[in-house]
Amino acid sequence: xxxxxxxxxxxxxxxxxxxxxxxxxxxxxxxxxxxxxxxxxxxxxxxxxxxxxxxxxxxxxxxxxxxxxxxxxxxxxxxxxxxxxxxxxxxxxxxxxxxxxxxxxxxxxxxxxxxxxxxxxxxxxxxxxxxxxxxxxxxxxxxxxxxxxxxxxxxxxxxxxxxxxxxxxxxxxxxxxxxxxxxxxxxxxxxxxxxxxxxxxxxxxxxxxxxxxxxxxxxxxxxxxxxxxxxxxxxxxxxxxxxxxxxxxxxxxxxxxxxxxxxxxxxxxxxxxxxxxxxxxxxxxxxxxxxxxxxxxxxxxxxxxxxxxxxxxxxxxxxxxxxxxxxxxxxxxxxxxxxxxxxxxxxxxxxxxxxxxxxxxxxxxxxxxxxxxxx
Amino acid sequence: xxxxxxxxxxxxxxxxxxxxxxxxxxxxxxxxxxxxxxxxxxxxxxxxxxxxxxxxxxxxxxxxxxxxxxxxxxxxxxxxxxxxxxxxxxxxxxxxxxxxxxxxxxxxxxxxxxxxxxxxxxxxxxxxxxxxxxxxxxxxxxxxxxxxxxxxxxxxxxxxxxxxxxxxxxxxxxxxxxxxxxxxxxxxxxxxxxxxxxxxxxxxxxxxxxxxxxxxxxxxxxxxxxxxxxxxxxxxxxxxxxxxxxxxxxx
Numbered sequence: 001x002x003x004x005x006x007x008x009x010x011x012x013x014x015x016x017x018x019x020x021x022x023x024x025x026x027x028x029x030x031x032x033x034x035x036x037x038x039x040x041x042x043x044x045x046x047x048x049x050x051x052x053x054x055x056x057x058x059x060x061x062x063x064x065x066x067x068x069x070x071x072x073x074x075x076x077x078x079x080x081x082x083x084x085x086x087x088x089x090x091x092x093x094x095x096x097x098x099x100x101x102x103x104x105x106x107x108x109x110x111x112x113x114x115x116x117x118x119x120x121x122x123x124x125x126x127x128x129x130x131x132x133x134x135x136x137x138x139x140x141x142x143x144x145x146x147x148x149x150x151x152x153x154x155x156x157x158x159x160x161x162x163x164x165x166x167x168x169x170x171x172x173x174x175x176x177x178x179x180x181x182x183x184x185x186x187x188x189x190x191x192x193x194x195x196x197x198x199x200x201x202x203x204x205x206x207x208x209x210x211x212x213x214x215x216x217x218x219x220x221x222x223x224x225x226x227x228x229x230x231x232x233x234x235x236x237x238x239x240x241x242x243x244x245x246x247x248x249x250x251x252x253x254x255x256x257x258x259x260x261x262x263x264x265x266x267x268x269x270x271x272x273x274x275x276x277x278x279x280x281x282x283x284x285x286x287x288x289x290x291x292x293x294x295x296x297x298x299x300x301x302x303x304x305x306x307x308x309x310x311x312x313x314x315x316x317x318x319x320x321x322x323x324x325x326x327x328x329x330x331x332x333x334x335x336x337x338x339x340x341x342x343x344x345x346x347x348x349x350x351x352x353x354x355x356x357x358x359x360x361x362x363x364x365x366x367x368x369x370x371x372x373x374x375x
Numbered sequence: 376x377x378x379x380x381x382x383x384x385x386x387x388x389x390x391x392x393x394x395x396x397x398x399x400x401x402x403x404x405x406x407x408x409x410x411x412x413x414x415x416x417x418x419x420x421x422x423x424x425x426x427x428x429x430x431x432x433x434x435x436x437x438x439x440x441x442x443x444x445x446x447x448x449x450x451x452x453x454x455x456x457x458x459x460x461x462x463x464x465x466x467x468x469x470x471x472x473x474x475x476x477x478x479x480x481x482x483x484x485x486x487x488x489x490x491x492x493x494x495x496x497x498x499x500x501x502x503x504x505x506x507x508x509x510x511x512x513x514x515x516x517x518x519x520x521x522x523x524x525x526x527x528x529x530x531x532x533x534x535x536x537x538x539x540x541x542x543x544x545x546x547x548x549x550x551x552x553x554x555x556x557x558x559x560x561x562x563x564x565x566x567x568x569x570x571x572x573x574x575x576x577x578x579x580x581x582x583x584x585x586x587x588x589x590x591x592x593x594x595x596x597x598x599x600x601x602x603x604x605x606x607x608x609x610x611x612x613x614x615x616x617x618x619x620x621x622x623x624x625x626x
Contacts, residue, residue, distance in 0.1 A: 217481055218489040220474045224467045231465045234427055235538060236453035236484045245486055 023200050032189045039196035040264045041304040042203050046257035048284045048300035049206050049293060050250030055282065056290035057214055058246050059226030061143075064150030065254045066278035067157045068125035072255030073268035074161075075124060077174035078108060079117035080186060080263075084179040095169045105167050121259045122252040129251025130244050137240045137247075142229070151275060158273040173269025176262055187266055199260045203297060206253055210293055213249070222246060283322065287329050289336025298338065378441065380405045380572050381426070381542055386435035388421055388596075395421040396432070396596040403542070408568035410583045411576045412607075413593030414616060419576045420462060422593065423544050427459050428452045439542070454484070458540030462547045464527035468520030472511050472530060475519050476502045479537035505533040508563065524551045532560070536567065543567065545575045549582050561585040592616075 027035055047069055054060040081093040088094055092104045110116045136149055162171050177187030184191050213219060224232045225239045232239055262268040271277070281300075288299020303325070310318045333340045379402040388396040396418045403409055413419050424430035426437055428449040437444040444452055453459075467475050480498045481489065494502070506512040509529035514522065519530055528548060535543055545564065549557040561582055567573055568588070577583055583590060583604060590607045592599040594616045600607060607613050 213490065216489070216493065217474075217477060218486060220467075220470050220478055221486075221489060223469050224478060227467055227469055228465055230429075230449075231461070231467070232478075233449035234453050234459045235479055235534065236450050237478075238448075238450045238484075242486055 027193055027196060032192060035196055036192050036264055037305070037308055038301070039192070039199045040261055041301045042196075042199045043257045043261035043264060044281070044284070044304060045203050045297040045300040046199075046206050046260065047254045047281055048288070048296040049203075049210055050253035050257075051281055051285045052288075052290065052293055052296035053210055053213065053222075053253075054246050054250045055285060056292070056296070057219060057222040057226065058243060060243060060247065061147045061282065062150045062247070062250070063147050063275070063278050063282065064154035065250065065281050066154055066273040066275075068129055068251040068254035069258035069261070069281075070157070070161070070268065070270070070272035071125045071128065072121045072258030073262035073272055074168065074174065075111070075117055075120045075255070076259040076262055077176050077268045078111040078168075079114065080176045080179035080181060081174055082108065082111050083114075083181065093174075095172070095174075096166075099166045101166050107167075122255045125255030125258075126248040126252035130248035133247035133251075134240065134244045137243045151278070154273055154275060154278055158270050158275075161273060162270040171270055173267050173271070175267045177266030186263055192264060195260065195264050199264070202256060202260065206256070207293055207297065210249075213246075214293070218242075280322070283326050285336075287325055287336055289338030289340070289342075292336065292338040292342065295336050295338030299336065377404060379403055379438075380407075380440060381574075382438040383422075383426070384436045384438065386422075386425055386432045386437065388418075388425060388430060389433045394596050396425065399435070399593075399597050401591060401598060403572050403574060405541075405572055406569050408565065408573045408586060408588040409575070410586055410588050410590045410604075411574060411593060412578070412580075412583060412590060413599075416595075417593040418596040419593055420546060421596075423459060423546055423576070426452075426542075426544060427457060450484075453538070453540070456541035457544065458535045458538045458542070459544045460531050460535045460546055460548060462550070464524065464531045466519040466522075466527050466530050466534065468518060470519060471516050472506065472519055472522070473502060473515040475530060475534055476505050476537050479534035480505075480539075501537065505537050508536075509533040525553065525556050528552060529556075529560070532563065541572060543571050543573045545573065547577055548575065549577065549579055557582055558585065 026038055030038065047065055051062065051065055054062055085091060085093045089097070090102050090104075092102070092108075096102070096104075111120070132153060136146055141149065161168060164170055165172075168174065177185075179186050181191065214222065221232070221237060221242055224237075225242060229239050258268070258272065280303075284299040284303050285296045286299070287303055288297070289295025303322070307318050307322070310321060329336060335343055382402040383399055386396050386399040387394065399418070399422065411419060411422070421430060425432050426439075426444070428444060428447055428451075431445065439452075439455060439457065442455075444455075444457075447455075467478070470478070477494055477498070480501050481494070482498070503512065506515055509526075509532065511522075511526060511530060511533070514526065519527065522530060528551070532545070532548060535545070548564070549560050552560065557579065564573055564575060565586060575583075575586065575588075587604075589601060590604050591601045592607055592610075592613050594612075599612055599616065600610050602610070
C-alpha cells in the first residue's frame with residue numbers, strides 16, 4: 001500500500017507546492033474582498049476536517065456540526081462586543097438597549113477575559129459534543145438514527161438562539177466587524193489580512209493534528225469502528241470512548257472554525273445553525289473525499305469558491321449545481337475527488353500518457369516469489 | 376479437581392418466549408480443549424453470545440475465573456481474557472493484515488496509549504510470529520478485504536491468538552476451508568490447548584475427530600451428553616437427533 005503511494009509521490013509533491021504557493025501568494029495578488037472570502041473558506045475547511053474525522057474515518061455522520069460552529073462564533077463575538085462596549089451607556093453591548101436590558105446577563109461576564117474566550121472557543125463545543133455524543137454512543141445509537149438526533153439537536157439550538165433577544169440578540173446575531181481588537185477595527189483590511197494568515201496557519205495545524213490522530217493504531221481503531229464496531233468490542237476495545245473522543249475533537253475544531261469564520265464574515269447569527277448549512281458541510285467532505293484529510297480541505301474551499309463565483313454570475317443556479325454535484329459524487333465518485341484520484345481514477349489516464357507506472361489488478365503478483373518480506 | 380475456568384450454571388435465554396437455551400450447564404477446566412456440536416438451531420452461537428456478553432441470559436450465571444460475567448460489557452469480558460472468533464470471518468477489511476493483528480496484540484487498549492506510542496518491539500515480533508503461523512507473512516500489507524475466505528479465517532484465528540486470551544471461543548473455524556487448511560487449523564488449535572482453554576464449535580465431524588477432544592452435544596438449548604467422540608457417536612440419543620442422519624448418509 002505504501003509503495004503504491006511512493007510510486008505516485010511526485011504529483012502529490014507538486015500538488016502541495018502549488019497549494020502552499022497559492023496560499024502564500026494570495027494576500028499579495030488578491031483584492032481584500034477575495035482574500036477575505038478565501039480566509040472564510042479556509043475557516044470552513046477546519047470544520048470540514050473535523051467532519052472528515054468523524055464521518056470519513058469513524059463513520060459518524062453528524063448533521064449538527066453547525067451547533068459547534070456557531071458556539072465558537074458566539075464565543076469570539078461576545079468577547080469582541082464586550083471589548084468594544086466600555087464607553088457605551090451601562091458599559092454593556094449596544095443591542096441590549098433595544099430590549100431594555102441594562103444588566104449584563106451573567107454568562108457574558110467571563111467573556112471579558114481574552115484568555116477565557118480563547119479557551120471557550122474550542123472547549124465549550126468540545127465538551128458539549130463529548131456530553132451529547134457520549135449519551136448517544138453509550139446507548140449504541142448508530143447510523144441514520146445518530147444523524148437524525150444530531151439534526152434534531154441542531155434545530156433545538158437554532159430555535160433557542162433565534163428566540164433569545166435579551167440574551168444574545170436573537171435572530172439578529174452579534175456583529176463583529178465594527179468591534180475593536182487591539183485598538184483596531186476588526187473589519188479593517190489590515191485586521192482581515194491578519195485573520196487570513198491566522199486561519200491559514202490553523203488549517204495547517206489542524207491538518208497536522210488530525211494526520212497524527214488518524215495515522216497509527218488510533219486511526220486504525222476508528223476505521224475498525226466504521227467497518228465493524230461490534231467485532232471491535234470482542235477484541236477488547238471500547239468503541240464508545242473512541243467515538244466520544246473524536247466527536248469532541250470534531251466539535252472543538254468546528255468551534256475554532258466558527259470563531260475564525262465569524263471575525264472574517266463580520267457577524268455571527270443563528271443562521272450558522274440552519275439545517276441546510278450543516279448539510280452543506282457534509283457535502284464538502286463527500287465531494288472532496290471522505291477519509292482523506294486533504295479532500296476535506298479542498299472540498300470546503302473549492303465548493304465555496306465555486307459557490308461565490310456562480311452566485312455572482314447566476315444567483316439562482318447555485319443550489320441546482322450543488323445538488324447536481326452531490327448526486328454526481330454519490331453515484332460516480334463515491335470516494336470523492338481525492339479518493340478517486342488516489343484510487344484508480346487518474347492513474348489510468350497517466351498510464352496511457354506513459355507518465356505513471358502501470359499497475360495491474362494484482363499489484364503484488366510479481367513479488368509472489370519472494371517469500372521474505374521486509375520487516 | 377481444580378476450579379473450572381468457565382462455568383455456565385443453568386443458563387436460560389428466551390427470545391420472546393422461544394427458548395434458545397434452557398437450563399444449560401457446562402464447565403471447562405483450565406487448558407482443556409472442548410468441542411461443541413449440535414444440529415442447526417441447537418443454540419450454539421447463542422451460547423457463545425452469552426459468554427461474550429452479547430446476549431444477556433434470562434436466567435442463570437456465567438462464572439469465569441471465579442467471577443460472574445453477567446452484566447459485564449463485551450470489551451471488558453474480552454479484556455478479562457475471553458476471545459472469540461466469529462462464524463463467518465470478521466476481520467477489518469479496510470485495514471492491512473498487519474494492522475489487524477496490531478490491533479489484536481495492542482495492550483492496553485486505551486485511546487491515549489494508542490495515540491501516544493507505537494507497538495513495542497515485543498508486540499511487533501508477536502505480529503510477525505502470528506503472520507508466519509497462519510502463513511500470511513507475504514500478505515502483510517494487503518487489505519484484509521482482499522484475502523481469500525480461508526485466509527480471512529486464519530487471519531481471524533491469528534487475531535484471536537494475538538489477544539492472548541485464556542479462553543478461546545472458536546465458532547466454525549474450518550467452514551469453507553480446504554482439507555489441508557482444515558488439518559493445519561486442527562493442529563493449530565491443538566497446540567493452543569494447554570496454555571489456553573479452547574472451545575470449538577463445529578459441524579465438520581472429521582475435524583472434531585482430529586481434535587481428539589471431549590465433545591459436548593447441544594440439542595434444543597441444553598446439553599444432551601458429553602464424552603469422547605466415540606462415546607458420543609455411540610449414544611443413541613445423539614444418533615437420533617443428529618448423527619443418525621450422518622451415519623445413514625455415509626453408509
